[in-house]
Amino acid sequence: MLRVGIIGCGGITERRHGPVLAGMGERVEIAGLADLAEERVALMGEKLGVESEHFYTDWEEMLGREGLDFVHICTPHHLHEPQAVAALQAGAHVLLEKPMAVSLEEVDRMIAVARETGRLLTVAHNQLFSAAHRGAMEQIAAGAIGQVFLVRAEGLSPSHVVGRGVEQNWRTQATAGGGGPLIDNGYHQAYRAVDYAGAPARKVFARIGRHVQDIEVEDTALLLIEHANGATTSLQVGWSAP
Missing domain, CATH: 3.40.50.720 (NAD(P)-binding Rossmann-like Domain)
Known part of the structure; x- marks a missing residue:
């Protein structure tokens, strides 16, 4: 035990x-x-x-x-x-x-x-084992959607506290959180995208900004990933959606 x-x-x-x-x-x-x-x-x-x-x-x-x-x-x-x-x-x-x-x-x-x-x-990386992700990977492996050359992922919400019952304000602090939605919920989207594309990142371009929330970290982020096999991921995450 x-x-x-x-x-x-x-x-x-x-x-x-x-x-x-x-x-x-x-x-x-x-x-x-x-x-x-x-x-x-x-x-x-x-x-x-x-x-x-x-x-x-x-x-x-x-x-x-x-x-x-x-x-x-x-x-x-x-x-x-x-x-x-x-x-x-x-x-x-x-x-x-x-x-x-x-x-x-x-x-x-x-x-x-x-x-x-x-x-x-x-x-x-728990979302790799979700029914939705595993189902998508089975379809990719079977060739049902052809070659994956573009992955688009989004994770948008009005704030960092939606649907949560425990104090979460540390997520908006630069020291404690280390960043905003990109390092937080965007993390899930990024590792899933790598799985879908079938190759790790070769190059990454990102834009982050704070437009709506009065917080220490970004509330909006855009990430472009060029994968080692030539596929591309476009990832948008934010705590600024209406």
Whole structure:
């Protein structure tokens, strides 16, 4: 049985990570929950059947005490790198929420530590496993739509908080979020586009701007990807739609 700890008890843990782990039965034991907000830890503990002795407001204390095999990191983007590095060095495998980090330097450091420690490090590209995405990939593989040479993707909403029940204003802060809709919901669109096109990016052109929202990061972004096989992706994302 894997002993799993969760760092961050916000909305994505409540809606996704927690229920999935709890549903894995005897394969997984949720051995620790950590969040700065005590009420969120208590709520998730109640929902997931975790005893209060495994509640933490200090994630480093959890890593030091619980002997974890695996850690899910579900925190604001700027915390991913230090938390992942610490978890890897504590001997745990790590699953990160997207985006992996807010800079390439942070990504490189996490990869280096994972190699040094011999631990697994991965990012939650969960939409690759959605029924819609898998169905589209099956059609592409079968040749039903011919050669994919252009992918168009959009992710537009009025703001960053649509449909969310947990405080999300950190997403609009340059330091915590690391960017706006492009690094946030646009991240999903980008990795799906790479899958559809069948090749990684060779060149990227982007335009970002802040036109509607009074926030620190962009509220609108356009991304053009030239893929290694010659295909092109046009991606629009924003928190500025009416």
